[in-house]
Amino acid sequence: MEDDEFIDLTQPSQGFSSERYLLGFVCANIVGIKHYSGTISGREMVGLVREHLNPFDENAIKVLNTRANQVGHIERAVAAVLSPLIDSELIIVEGIVPKTYSGNKFKIPCQIHIFATIENFPTVKDVISESGLALILVSDAASTLSESMAVKDKKAKNEFKTVDEIFKLVDENISKRGALEALEPPRSVIKSDLFLHQKEGLGWLVYRENSDELPPFWEEKDGAFVNVLTNYHTDTRPEPLRGGILADDMGLGKTLTLLSLIVLDKDSIALNMGEGKHDEMGERDDFAISSGKKGKRRGTNKQPTGSAKRRKTDSTSSRGYGTPSTSMDIKTTLVVCPASVISTWITQLEEHTKPGTLKTYMYYGDKRTDNAEELKMYDLVLTTYTTLATEESSPDSPINKIQWWRVILDEAHVIKNVNAKQSQAIMKIVAKRRWAVTGTPIQNGLYDLFSLMAFLRFQPFSTRSYWQSLVQRPLAERNTNGLLRLQVLMATISLRRTKDKALVGLPPKTVETCFVELLEEERKLYDQIESRAKDIVAGYIKDASITRNYSTVLGIILRLRQICTDVALCPSDLKSLLPSNNIEDVSNNPELLQKLVEVLQDGEDFDCPICISPPTDIVITCCAHIYCQACILKTLQRSKGCCPLCRHPLEESDLFSAPPQSSGADADGLSSGKTSLSSKVSALLKLLVASRDQHPATKSVVFSQFRKMLILLEQPLKAAGFKTLRLDGTMNAKQRGRVMEEFATGGTEGPMILLASLKASGTGINLTAASRVYLLEPWWNPGVEEQAMDRVHRIGQKEEVKIVRLIAKNSIEERVLELQEKKKQLAKEAFGKRRAKGNREVGGDDFRMLLSL
Template identity: 60%
Template sequence: MSLDRSVLASVDGDQSSSSSSSSSIDSETYMVGFIVANIVGLQYYSGRISGREMVGLVREPLNRFDPNAIKVVNTHTIQVGHIEKKVSSVLAPLIDSNLVHVEGIVPKTPANTVRYKIPCHIHVFANIDAFETVKSAFLQNGLCLLSENNPLFSTSESVVVKEKKKSDLDEIFKLVDQNLSQNSVNGEIEPPKDFILPDLFVHQKQGLYWLYHRENSNELPPFWVENDAGFLNVLTNYQTDKRPDPLCGGIFADDMGLGKTLTLLSLIALDKCKVSTDGKCEVVEVENEQSVTRSRKRSRKGSKKQNTEELTGRASPKMTLVVCPPSVFSTWITQLTEHTKRGRLKAYLYYGERTQDVSELEKYDIVLTTYSTLGSEFKSSKDPIKKIDWWRVILDEAHIIKNHKAKQSSAVNKLNARNRWVVTGTPIQNGSMDLFSLMAFLRFQPFSTKSYWDSLVQRPIAQGNANGLSRLQALMATFSLRRTKEKALTGLPPKTIHICHVELSVEERQLYDEMETEAKSFVAKYIAKGSVTHNYSTVLSIILRLRQICTHTELVPSDIRSSLLSYNFEDASNNPVLLKKLVLLLQDSEDLDCPICLSPPSKMIITSCAHIFCENCIIRAIKSSISACPLCRHRLTESDLFSPPPEYTPEVDKSTCKPSSKATALLKLLEASRTENPSIKSVVFSQFRKLLLLLEEPLKEAGFKTLRLDGAMNAKRRASVIEEFGVSGAGGPTVLLASLKASGMGINLTGASRVYLLEPWWNPAVEEQAMDRVHRIGQKEAVKVVKMIANDSIDERILLLQEKKQKLAKEAFCKKGKDEKREIDLADLRTLMSL
C-alpha cells in the first residue's frame, strides 16, 4: 500500500533506515550546519580524491571493527576511507534514527595535508523540529557544528559550490537536454529470421536498434568530459587518468503491452549474429537443440551426462540472466516457445529445485529466475548465479526493487554483468525516489550513490525546486527509452477511460458520514500530536473502512465502531488478541505492503506497536544495531512480535445480501454492453476478495456466466481460469471477477474489451498494470475502462493523489516541468481526510 510509505511514514519526519528508500526526503529538511571531519585510513583503500570533490557517505552498521562506521566513496563508488571515529560515533545514531541526512564534499586539499588524512565538510540536514536535538548531540560530545549564526558558516563548501557552480551545473543538464537527439531512436534492426519467427512492429525494430547500440557504444558516460589531465566528471569534479567505462544498458520503460519481452528476446538473438550498419543480421552460430529446459534434479550420473549432451550442446559465450516475478515466467516461456525457432535459444528455469553447478548453467543462453530466489540465496556461498560473469542481466518488472535496502535489491545489485537492463512499464510508482534503486543496479555513477542522488536530484525535487525535476528529466533522457501506446503506432485499438460517478444510497450515505466524522476527529488528533506514524495501523484501518463503505457495506462488520474506533493501537503489547483483530481487519484488503520490502507481507507479523511486516524483514531489522520498529522507533525484541490467526477467508451470505450502489451501477453497465454486443467480455477488478464473492450471485441472476481470479488461487488454477476465459463462442464466460494484484503482471486478457475498476487504488501504476492486461498487443477491439467512484467521498480524494503521482511519472520522461512539490506530504493526508 503506497500510502503507508509515502504519507504515514513521512508526515512525522520519522523514517527508518530500513524503509527510508521508499519515501522521499522530507520537503521541510534544511541544513543544520556542517562539521569539518577527517577522512582516515586512506592507505588501506584504492579510492582517490582530486580536491573540491563531492563524496558519498555510506553507513556500515555491520562493520566488524566499528558499528558506527561511515565509509567514504568517490564518484566511482570506490572506497577512499572512513570518517574519523569521534565524528562517526555522533553521526551514526542520528543517521540510524533518521533524524539527519548527511552529504560530504572535500575542499581543495592543501599541500601540507597529512598523508593518510583528508579534511571533509560534512553537511547535516534535518527537519526544523529536530534542529535542537541534533545540535545538542554534537555539543554534548564536544564537536563543533558550524551553524548559520557562526561566522565560519560562510566557509561551507556547500555554499561555495552552490554560488560558484550552480549555473555551470544547470548548464550541463541544459546541454544534455538540448542534445536528446543523440539518444533518440533513429534506426531499425531486423531480428534474425533463423531465431525470431514473427515480424516485429516498427516500434519494436526501433527499440531493438536502441538496445543494441546502448550495449555496443563506446561513448563516455553522461557528464564526463576528456581534458588534458585525463577525464573529468563535471558534476562532482572527480578527475582520473583512466577512461570511465561506458554505461552499457539502461531503462527500457515502454508502456505495458507493447511487446518488450519479444524485443528483448530479439536482442538476445543478436548475440549470435553480426549486425551490419544497415541493420541486417548475419547469423554466426546456429544450434538445433531444445528451446526451454525446466530445472530438474538428475539423480544418476550416467543419465546426467547423457541429458546434458542431448539438451544443451556447447556452452554459449554470451549468457543472459532474466530476473522476474514468478507470474512472468509464463510470459517468457510462451514467447520463447511460440516466437523463436525451436532449439535456437536455450533457457533454464533457476527456480524451485535447481542446479548448483555453474558449468551446467553455462550451457544455456538464458537463465530465468525470480527476485525472491536471488534474495533467499543472498548470503549463500554456493549460489552459482553470483559466480558467473553475465553478458547481460535483465530485471523484468524492475519496479519490484524500488526499495534499495531490501534483500532482493541488494542481491541483484551484486550480480556481475557487462550489460545491465531495467525493464518496467512503471519505473515511477510513488515518487522519484523509486528511481534511485534502479540507478544502484545500473551502477550509473555518481547517481548510484545515495548521497549524490539526494543532493543532485532528490532534495531539489522534494523542496519544489524546478532544477531537480529538470535534472531528473535530462538524466532519464540519457539512458532510458519510453514509448507510449499512443506514440508507438502499433495499430493497437484505442483505450478510453471513463469515470462513473455513483450516488450512495441513503443507508450507505448515513453510515459513511457517521464514520467519516468520527474518523476525522481521530486523524486530526494524531496530526495535532505529531503521532500519525505511531498510530499508523489505526489510520490505515480507518481509511480502509471508509473505502469499503463506498464499495459495499457488507465488507464492514456490523459493529464497525466497536471493532475499530474505540481501540487505541499505539501500544498493544499486553493485548495480543487486539493485535490479531487488527490483522484480520487489514486482511480484508489486498492493498497492504510490508514497509521494509514493499511487497505483500510474507508470513505476516504484527508488532506490539501495531505495525505489520514480513516475518523475515522485521526479524532482520530488530537484529540490526538498533532494535527498534523501523516505522515508529518503538523498542522491539522478538517477544514483541505476534503471528496472525490462520489465513482469513471471508464469510459471505449471498442469499440475504442486498446489492450496493456500485454493484447496481456495475450491473446496469454490463447489461448495456451485452445489449450492444452479446459476445463482449468484461473484466471487473477489485482489491477486496469478499466483494468478488458478493458479486457472483447478482451477476448469475442477471444471466452472466462468470469466472473468478484471486490471490487465494494457486498458479495452476489461475492459469486454468485465464485459459477458460480466453475461449470465445456462445455459452462461454463473459465476465471475469479479478483481484487487482492477482492480475497485475504476467497474464494476457485480450479476449476482453471492457474493464471495470470498482474502487481507486493509491498507486495508479497498479491500476495501469491491470487495465493493460486487456489493452496490449493482440487486442483487436477498442478498450473501454470504467472507474467506479462514489460521489462526495474518499474515492474522489484518492483520485487527486493518483493525479499527482501520474504527473511526476510523466514529467520525469519529458523536457519541461513546473516549480512545485512532487511528493506526498502531510497536506495530502489532510486532503484525503477532508480536513
C-alpha cells in the same frame, strides 16, 4: 566489486522522506587510507556510507570515491557523534575534500555537510555542540569557506517540472546522433514482424551494449579522465555503460524487442561458428523450455560435445523437451520478473520464436537445479524476484556463481526500495550487460531512479550519498543543476516512447465514471462508521498522534471503503474494531491487535513501511504498526529497540503474529450464505448485461482490490448467465498462465468475464482478449489503476477499449478520486520531495480530506 562498495543497503528507506536543508558543516579527517585502494586528487566530492556491520566500530562511516572504491573512514570521534544522528534519521550527510588537500599519507581533511529538516535544527545543533565538535552554521561568516555545491550553487526559480521533461533530452540526444537505426531480428529464430518502433528500440539496445563512448559526465583532458561532477581524476579510462533503462510505455511490446536482442547473440555466435543458420535447432515442434526438476545429474560438470546425441537434461518438463545449447560460446541472459509475468514471457516465446530455437530454463519453484554449469547451457534463464530473495543469503545459489552475459529486470520498478530483500539479491548478480525495463520508471518519486542506478552500477550515482548530493537535493531546492544532470543522465542511458505518439495505431481508450447510490441499509451503516471514524481521527490530529496511530486509521478507512463495495466484506463485529480510547489501550489487548491485523490483511494496498512491499509473515507491534516479521526483527537489531515509525521502545516480546489467513474452502463459502446484492454489485450486473446484449462476443475484466469480493461476485454472475474465471494473488505462475490462456482462447461459449485482483494483475500480463474493464473501487495510487488498464489497452488489442469506474456517491470513494488527482499533480512536479512510504501512504492532511474533517 563487493556489493556494499557501491550502495549502502542498510540505510532506512525513509532517509529522504522529508525535505532537508543545509544546517552547516563540520571538519573531519579521513583516516585508515593506507588500508584501501581508493584515491582522491583534491577538491573532490566523496561518498559517505554508514557501515552498521563494521566489526571494529559500530559507528563507522566509510568514505568512497567516484569509482565506488573505498578511501578510508571518517575519524572515530566525529563518526561517534554523527552516526547516531544518521541512524535516527535526524540528518543526512555529504562530504567533500577541500582544494587545500596536500596529499598527507595518513589522513585527508574532509568537510561533512549536515542536512536536516527545519524542525530538527535545534536538536541537531545541541547534540553536536554538546559533543565538542565545531559546527559551522550556514549563517556564520565562516560558511563561505565551505566547498559544498549546496553553498556555491544558485537556486533556480521555484517552478515545477513534469516527468516527461526529465526524458525530453532523450529525443534531442538521439536526434544529434541521427534517427534511431531500425534493426531487423534474425528471421531464423524470430517469426513475427516487429513494429518500426520495436526495430528502432532493438537498434538502440544494440548500440548501448556495444558503444565505447565515455559514460555521462566524464571527459578526457590531457590524457587523463575527469568526472566533471565530482572532480575525480584518473589515468584509467572509465568502463562504458553496457545497458540502461528501457522505459517505453506499458503495452508497446518491450518483451518482443528484448527477445530479439537475446536472439541476436545467438545469431552472431552461429555466424562465428560458421553455421550461419539455425536449421538444425528447429527440428522439434514443441517449445524448448525446461522447468528445472531437481534430480541426479550425471556428468553435468563435463563439457558437452557437439555430437548428434546431445544430452537431454533430467529437468525437462511436460511443457517442452528442448535440449539446451551446449557451445562454450553461448551467452546466457538472465531475466528476472514478477511471478505474474513468467507466463507472459512463455507466451511471447511461443508466439514469436520458432520452436526449439531459443533454449529456455525456468528457474522457478521448489524444483530447480543447483548446478550453475547447467544454467550456462541455456540461451535464456527465467526467474522471479521472489525466488532470488529466498536465495539472497545462500552461498550455494547457482545464480550468484555465474557471470551472466546479460541480466534483464522486467518490471524493474519492483526494486524501487533498495533495502528490500529482493533488491539486495538483485544487486549481487554479476553481469556484463544490465537492463532495467519498466514502463513506470518513476512511481513514487525521483528516488525510485536511484535503485535503478544502483542496479546498473553507474558510478557515482550508484552510491546513495552521491545521488543525494548531485541529483536529489538540488532538485528539491529547485536548483537547475539537478534537473540538467538528470536530463543528461536519462538522455544517455534511457529510451522512452509513449502511446500518445501513435507508434502502433492502438484503438482509442475511454474512461467513464459510474456513480452508484448506496442502499438504505448500506448508507445507514456507512454514516455510523464514518461519524465514529471522524471523531477518532480528529482526536488523533488534535493530539498530533496520527503517525503513532497510522495503522489504526488506515484500518478504519479500509472498512469504509469496503462498505462502499459490499457490506459482506466487513466482519459482523465491525464496530468493535474502532478504538474507544487511545492507542495505549489497544497495546494491552492482543485479541484486538489481531483483529486489526485481519483488517489490514483484507486490503492489498498495504505495504510494510520498511521494505515498501506487501508484507509477508505479518506482525503488529504494541504501538499498532504493521511490518514483515523479518523486516522488523532486522530493524530492531539495528535501531536499538525502537519502532521505525513512532520511535516507541520495542522488544521482540512486543510483537504479535498475524492470525492465519482464511483457507480457500472458507473463502469459497462466502458466496453461499449471501442472498441480497449490494448496490455496487447490482450496478455492475446491469452494465455487464447491457454490454452483452449489445455485443455478445465482448469479453470483460472486473478488477477489485479485495479477493473476497471476487469470490462474492461469482455466484450472482453465474445466476445472470455469465461464465467467469478468477485471477488473484493466491495463484502461482502456472495457475495464472492457465487462467489467461483459457480466457484468451475460449469463444462465446467459454468464460466471458475475468474477475481479477487489481494488484496481482497490474503488471506484465496480457488481457487483450477483453475490451471492457470495470474497476470496483478506486485505488490510492492512480498509477496502479493505469497499469491494470494497460493489461487490456496494449499491442494486440483490436477493439475500442472502454473502462468504467464504479464510485459510491457521497462517500470516501469520491474523496479518494480527489486524492488521486492530487497525486497526479505531485507526479508532475519536481521529484525532490519523496513521500515517506511512497504514493500509497496518506498523511494528516489527506486524512482530513478523506473524512471531510
